[in-house]
Amino acid sequence: GTGAKEGKGWKRFQSYKGEAGLPREVENLRVFVDRKAQTVILPVHGFAVPIHITAIKNASKNDEGDFTFLRINFQTPGQLAGKKEDTPFEDPDATFIRSVTYRSTDGHRFDNVYKQITELKKEVTKREQQKKEMAD
Amino acid sequence: MTTQFDSIYHGLSPHLGKFRIAASGMAWMNNETKEVVATPVAEIKWAQWMRVARNFRLRVGLKEGRRREDFDGFLRDDQEKLASLLKQHFGVILEVKDVSFKGWNWGATDFQGQDLAFLVSNKTSFELPLQNVANSNIAGKTEVSLEFNTSASPSKSSKHAGDEMVEIRFFVPGTHTKDSGSDAGSKDGEKDGE
Numbered sequence: 131g132t133g134a135k136e137g138k139g140w141k142r143f144q145s146y147k148g149e150a151g152l153p154r155e156v157e158n159l160r161v162f163v164d165r166k167a168q169t170v171i172l173p174v175h176g177f178a179v180p181i182h183i184t185a186i187k188n189a190s191k192n193d194e195g196d197f198t199f200l201r202i203n204f205q206t207p208g209q210l211a212g213k214k215e216d217t218p219f220e221d222p223d224a225t226f227i228r229s230v231t232y233r234s235t236d237g238h239r240f241d242n243v244y245k246q247i248t249e250l251k252k253e254v255t256k257r258e259q260q261k262k263e264m265a266d
Numbered sequence: 267m268t269t270q271f272d273s274i275y276h277g278l279s280p281h282l283g284k285f286r287i288a289a290s291g292m293a294w295m296n297n298e299t300k301e302v303v304a305t306p307v308a309e310i311k312w313a314q315w316m317r318v319a320r321n322f323r324l325r326v327g328l329k330e331g332r333r334r335e336d337f338d339g340f341l342r343d344d345q346e347k348l349a350s351l352l353k354q355h356f357g358v359i360l361e362v363k364d365v366s367f368k369g370w371n372w373g374a375t376d377f378q379g380q381d382l383a384f385l386v387s388n389k390t391s392f393e394l395p396l397q398n399v400a401n402s403n404i405a406g407k408t409e410v411s412l413e414f415n416t417s418a419s420p421s422k423s424s425k426h427a428g429d430e431m432v433e434i435r436f437f438v439p440g441t442h443t444k445d446s447g448s449d450a451g452s453k454d455g456e457k458d459g460e
Contacts, residue, residue, distance in 0.1 A: 143369065144368050144369060145367055145368060145369025146367035146368075146369070147367075148367060149317035149365065149367060150342075151367060152317075152367065156319045156320075157319060157320050157321070158428065159278075159319055159320070159428025159429065160428055160429045161429050167369075169369050172431075173319055173428055173429055173431070174392035174393075174394070174431060174434075175278065175392065175393060175394060175395060175398070175431070176277075176278050176318050176319055176320070176323070176336070176338060177318050177319060177365070177390075177391070177392040177393065178317075178318065178319035179391055179392050180367055180368075180369040181369055181370075181371055182368075182369030182370070185369065185370060185371040185372075199432070200429075204371040205371070206371070206372075206437040207437070207439060208408065208437060208439065219372070220370075220372070221372060222439065223439055224372040224373055224374065224439075225372065225373060225374055225375050225384075225436055225437070225438050225439075226371055226372045226436065226437040226438075226439075227371040227372075227384070227434065227435070227436060227437075228409060228435040228436060228437045229433075229434070229435045230431060230433070230434050230435075231431070231432050231433040231434075232429045232430060232431055232432065233416060233429070233430045233431075233432045234427075234429050234430070235427075
């Protein structure tokens with residue numbers, strides 16, 4: 131049981147209750163942003179892997195020749211050396227996905243996905259901030 | 267008697283095909299190339315059912331060299347039908363593999379045959395076929411990165427192509443020696459020395 135280790139202040143979040151919640155678009159095996167579920171769905175060797183925006187730190191994009199690379203960084207412990215962690219974790223001793231990088235020749239679409247992730251992250255962060263201020 | 271399922275994919279191939287099942291075995295035929303992947307009854311050892319990106323997957327374990335075949339594109343309603351066909355024709359139980367949709371980026375890794383599986387709350391989140399790993403790296407004792415083989419040329423850049431994952435990085439704090447006694451103060455400013 132990791133209950134005792136559960137980080138203080140960690141707030142439970144969940145993308146989908148079950149497989150039926152997945153949007154149709156995952157069939158395309160492409161990175162997809164599901165705004166309604168506040169989730170980015172990653173295609174990983176045939177699996178549809180949802181990652182909630184809360185677990186996402188940021189995204190970056192760069193072009194190299196014919197390809198565009200999209201990298202998504204995730205919240206993990208041990209990233210703020212010397213600083214106090216402000217993101218609590220349910221199980222800090224678990225194995226974390228720290229980042230994934232995708233490649234596509236469709237730079238336009240990756241541009242869009244990058245913008246959608248960045249905007250969704252901004253939106254959710256702002257809302258959390260407002261909630262905190264209201265609570266104070 | 268043969269039962270046919272339309273619109274089925276073989277492995278991660280982008281081509282649709284027809285999947286047929288009969289007492290003699292199973293066969294998948296590519297709609298475009300007419301290429302056939304046939305699995306005779308004597309080869310079939312086990313079967314699994316799981317949700318993947320392209321709806322549901324039938325995974326069939328083969329006797330030969332611990333190989334297996336994946337067929338994607340089945341519908342939820344196909345499960346019962348498929349389960350009874352597999353039992354009737356091959357005496358094989360269609361086991362259900364639970365998949366996580368929680369949206370968490372933490373869990374545990376587990377080596378399962380030729381795959382590295384990532385489990386969230388003990389359910390599969392995804393599998394990484396190790397034969398596709400081109401390179402791996404360990405940085406700072408707690409970070410493991412895996413790079414995947416990718417096609418060199420963008421020739422197959424069809425409009426229907428999926429996104430290629432080229433790299434994944436894991437943070438593995440468990441590989442670090444834990445100091446269970448005093449955790450206050452030891453978490454920040456970890457030094458590299460042992």
